[in-house]
Amino acid sequence: MRNRVASVVACAVACSGCLSSATLIRVKGDGSGTIEQTLLFNASSIDKAFSGMGLKSTGGSKSSGKSSTIKAEDLTKDLDRLGNGVSLVSVRPVKLPDGFEGAAVTFAFDDVSKLRTEDFLMPGPAAEGKKAGGGAMDGIQFVMDRRPDGTSILTARFQESTKGAGVEQSGKKSKDSPDLDDPEVRQMVKTLFKGFRIAVDLEVAGEIINTNADYVDGKRITLAEINIERLISESKKLEALDKVLSPEASIAKVRPHLKDIKGLKINHPVVTVQFRPSPGA
Numbered sequence: 001m002r003n004r005v006a007s008v009v010a011c012a013v014a015c016s017g018c019l020s021s022a023t024l025i026r027v028k029g030d031g032s033g034t035i036e037q038t039l040l041f042n043a044s045s046i047d048k049a050f051s052g053m054g055l056k057s058t059g060g061s062k063s064s065g066k067s068s069t070i071k072a073e074d075l076t077k078d079l080d081r082l083g084n085g086v087s088l089v090s091v092r093p094v095k096l097p098d099g100f101e102g103a104a105v106t107f108a109f110d111d112v113s114k115l116r117t118e119d120f121l122m123p124g125p126a127a128e129g130k131k132a133g134g135g136a137m138d139g140i141q142f143v144m145d146r147r148p149d150g151t152s153i154l155t156a157r158f159q160e161s162t163k164g165a166g167v168e169q170s171g172k173k174s175k176d177s178p179d180l181d182d183p184e185v186r187q188m189v190k191t192l193f194k195g196f197r198i199a200v201d202l203e204v205a206g207e208i209i210n211t212n213a214d215y216v217d218g219k220r221i222t223l224a225e226i227n228i229e230r231l232i233s234e235s236k237k238l239e240a241l242d243k244v245l246s247p248e249a250s251i252a253k254v255r256p257h258l259k260d261i262k263g264l265k266i267n268h269p270v271v272t273v274q275f276r277p278s279p280g281a
Contacts, residue, residue, distance in 0.1 A: 020100060020197045023120045024220075028205045029152045029277025031112045031144035035082070037120075040094060040102040075105060081119060085110030112142040112154070120200045121224060140200070140223060147274075151209060156202060156223060156271040158251055196228040206277040213271045223267050230263025237261050 020040040027033040072091045079086050089106040109115055118139040138159040145153040202221045215222035231238070241257050251269045258264055 020102075021120075022197070022199045022201075024201045024203060025112070025115075026203045026205060027112050027142075027144070027154055029146065029275070031146075031152075032110050033108070033112060033205070034089065035086075035107040035109065035115075036104070037107070038094065038102070038104045040096070040100040042098075042100045079107075081116060082107060083109065083116040084114045086115070112144055115142060117141075117200075121198065151274055151276050152204075152206075154202075154204060154273045154275070156267075156273075158223075158266075158269050160250060160269070197226065198228075199225040202271075202273070204273055204275040204277075206275040208273060208275045210274040211272060212268055213273065214267055215265055219275075221267070221271065221273065222265055223271065225265040227263035231261075234261050234263060 020038075020042070022038045024036040025033065026036065072088060075091065076088050079088065086107050086109045089108050091106075092104045093101075094104050095101040116139065121139060141157045141159055143155040143157070145155070147153060200223045202223055203219050206219075208216075208219060211221065213221045215225075237260065241254075241261070245254060245257065251266055255266055255268070258266060
């Protein structure tokens with residue numbers, strides 16, 4: 001499980017946090033739009049995982065009386081991380097019956113090509129793990145081309161890191177990595193990461209005329225989706241993938257091997273969408 005795409009999984013497992021991050025980027029014909037990001041945290045999963053190991057969780061559990069909240073003033077101070085021309089529109093608290101809670105945040109942007117998207121693919125604790133471990137994907141770069149025929153072409157390009165620092169060689173297990181071959185460990189990790197999901201979707205304001213993208217549902221395109229809970233059950237397939245791919249393998253080389261791996265969707269390295277903007281968009 002040491003190829004570059006699977007290193008995303010390693011970073012997430014290495015960081016103790018039950019985070020579900022869903023990002024929807026809506027783009028108008030002129031390149032402006034909104035980012036709708038839902039960030040959810042499940043303290044009860046951490047409590048259950050620690051309890052299974054005979055330990056008591058600390059820091060973010062319900063028993064500690066602390067709650068994971070996202071404040072508008074904190075987001076406003078940190079808008080530069082999303083790029084130039086980004087403003088905060090709203091913050092709405094979310095609490096679900098399954099124990100997840102957090103916030104739904106909406107941002108507006110002036111120019112999709114100026115967005116910084118590193119945090120979308122590697123949110124929160126996982127981003128810190130990536131800094132320490134290197135590798136994987138560094139975000140998505142967008143380019144908008146307005147055509148004379150009234151259509152717009154939006155291009156989304158995955159930025160792939162070429163740094164090899166911190167990426168383990170094939171066949172070697174890190175002493176810090178959980179042994180997923182152990183049924184008890186695997187069950188504990190599955191409990192810890194129950195509902196852990198990272199997704200980045202793209203939606204255009206208008207009629208899609210042509211696209212090379214996979215995972216298209218109406219106007220919405222899934223650029224990437226990582227379901228850690230499902231991937232834990234796919235550890236054998238990921239190990240088999242490791243045997244045929246080098247740690248530096250590109251997305252283009254990895255994608256053909258992902259069709260039978262549940263829980264991991266990676267679109268083409270370069271996705272193009274030609275669309276006719278809706279009136280007023």
